[in-house]
Amino acid sequence: MRRLLIVLILLPFFTTILLHASINIINVYYNGTVEAELSNVTQFILIGSNITDLRVIGSQYNLSNNIIYLKNTGNIVYISYKAVLPKGxxxxxxxxxxxxxxxxxxxxxxxxxxxxxxxxxxxxxxxxxxxxxxxxxxxxxxxxxxxxxxxxxxxxxxxxxxxxxxxxxxxxxxxxxxxxxxxxxxxxNKGEEEENIDLISNVLDERDTIVLEAIKMGTSTLADIVRQTGLPKSTAYRRVKKLVKLGYIEEIREEGKVRYVVKKKED
Known part of the structure; x- marks a missing residue:
């Protein structure tokens, strides 16, 4: 009976801890609205650019380099703002x-x-x-x-x-x-002719962008790019060559292995 009484007394305390620990939700809308409900989080990286209507409820904060540093991390903190998101x-x-x-x-x-x-x-x-x-x-x-x-x-x-x-x-x-x-x-699979036309163009199409984003995220070898994007190996290879030719990425050969990285902009 004594043990049961102790459990009943402590149950609300542990329930509150678990609920607070689980509240870390970010909602991102295509129109640039961002909402977050956070607990036990010390910093939050803002999504998008040109931030407006920033509201932080539940904590004091500092804003630096697009990062919100929260001071009252034990509280539930609500963050909302409007941002400009890259098209698509x-x-x-x-x-x-x-x-x-x-x-x-x-x-x-x-x-x-x-x-x-x-x-x-x-x-x-x-x-x-x-x-x-x-x-x-x-x-x-x-x-x-x-x-x-x-x-x-x-x-x-x-x-x-x-x-x-x-x-x-x-x-x-x-x-x-x-x-x-x-x-x-x-x-x-529409045909090699369309593929060749796309490769001639200096404008990145859907498949070029998919490959480029995969490389930006750290995918460096052709095999990993194929696995990450789901594109056929021949298509992924041609897209990689196009991105190299246009200067978006560079090809690095080390110890007989080839990897691809985003090309750094020259100052």
């Missing part, structure tokens, strides 16, 4: 693990997602892509300009995903990624 790119790079929710409109086409999301659902007309225990997230997306066949394909994907949400959100996420990858693969 949402990138999060934090210290520590967070639950990161990215919200995109349902007419968005996801061309690249890293890492694999833990769930993918639709809320109020927005894709909610969730990553758990993550600190680095990269999503490349674009919007459809023609709503005919592509829009109907979106609807098919939406219905498939919606039917699976109630039973297994992870399975829905996997199906979405497989469908998206099949679309990318169909574009890649």
């Amino acid at each position: 790119i949402i990138q999060v790079n934090e210290n520590g693990n967070f639950t990161i929710n990215v919200f995109l409109p349902i007419n968005a086409s996801m061309n690249y997602i890293y890492p694999q999301p833990s769930s993918f659902i639709v809320i109020n007309g927005l894709y909610n892509i969730t990553f758990t225990n993550a600190n680095k997230v990269t999503i490349l997306y674009s919007f459809y300009s023609i709503f005919s066949q592509r829009q109907s394909e979106n609807n098919v994907e939406l219905y498939l995903i919606g039917g699976l949400i109630g039973s297994d959100s992870v399975l829905a996420s996997l199906i979405f990624l497989l469908l998206r990858r099949s679309k990318v693969a169909s574009k890649i």
Whole structure:
């Protein structure tokens, strides 16, 4: 009886600790709105640029080099602001693990997602892509300009995903990624002629950007680039050569091995 009484007395205390430890959520909206709910976090790296309407509730803070340094880390801290995000790119790079929710409109086409999301659902007309225990997230997306066949394909994907949400959100996420990858693969297989035309251009297309982002994230060998992007080896190789030719990356040969790194800008 005495042990039970002690457990009942301490239960609220431990519950409060667990709840506070688990509240580390970041919401990133495609329009530049960012919201965060944090606990036991000493610093928060702002996402995007040209920050406006910054609000920090629950802690005193200092802002330096796009990083918020929090003083009252034992409290639950709420952060919200508006930012300018790069067109077609949402990138999060934090210290520590967070639950990161990215919200995109349902007419968005996801061309690249890293890492694999833990769930993918639709809320109020927005894709909610969730990553758990993550600190680095990269999503490349674009919007459809023609709503005919592509829009109907979106609807098919939406219905498939919606039917699976109630039973297994992870399975829905996997199906979405497989469908998206099949679309990318169909574009890649249009023919060698289109590939050659893309390689002649000095403008980076969707596949160039995917390869470049993979290299920026530390993927350095051709085999790793193929594994990371899901592109065929021949396509990835041609894209790497194009990026080298245009000066975005450089090829480094060491001890018979070849690796690729982002080329440093000359002062």
